[in-house]
Amino acid sequence: MEEKKVEPTKTNVKKANLLDHNSIKHILDESVSDIVTSRGYKEDVRLSNLKLFLGVIIIVDALVAQFYNKKFPENRNFLIGCIILYVVLNAVLQLILYTKEKNAILFTYPLEGSFTSTGLVVSSKLPRFSDQYTLTIDSADPKSISAGKSVQLTKSVTQWFTKDGVLVEGLFWKDVEALIKDYAEDKEPKKKK
Known part of the structure; x- marks a missing residue:
């Protein structure tokens, strides 16, 4: 299956007010949605x-x-x-x-052509007065036999923003893609040696 890869562009700079926790979370959540959907997942809006x-x-x-x-x-x-x-x-x-x-920012359908029958639930947390952003990817149907284990990333938002409040999309993109890859690898059937 061919993967659609969209890289962040320099023309669309995402800037947040670093003193506003909601502004930071909104930009990160919006970027996560863009990254997940660019990997071929279609948003489930039901x-x-x-x-x-x-x-x-x-x-x-x-x-x-x-x-x-x-x-x-x-x-x-x-x-x-x-x-x-x-x-x-x-x-x-x-x-x-x-x-x-709950804290979900995105629900998806399963990937087209995938053996799995469940999509993703992507959720995030950024507690007030904290710089620790937690991103979690779960199965949309945790009781399904094809559900993967939940994967989580917790990192300081200072890793992804410049002092001017500009999101360094390349770094954030890499971290989120690695998390998606971890989730996908956990679901793949183990190969016999």
Whole structure:
């Protein structure tokens, strides 16, 4: 299988405010997504679409309740039903975020032509007041027989940024690709000698 290789370009410089932890994490997460998708993984947006769908239903429910209540203030049963629906859908949305999404920045489908039946879940952490960025690659379906072991990289963000806040993409690219390679090698069947 031919691997699509995209190298970072000098024209698209990514710069972060080094005093803003969210700015640093956002640039690193965005770069990780670019790197993983450049390796042939296609993004799985089903969970995002489900969250958007639930969000739209919640908004429509809230609007209906607001305007219906103004027009027909005597009908409290309908308003109570809207409030219950609102609470239930918000609970479902929070449950999805807590159980499925966690710190995930990217969900993928399995590689085309791959023997594996599971994609990746790429997640990251950058604790507040810390310079240690942790990137984790897991199987999207950890119970699958083709799931690989979780691999993790923890490194100081000072390794990847200049003092001006410019991301040294070549170094970051190498580290992330090495992590993807570690995950892929762990899943390959062992060759008999």
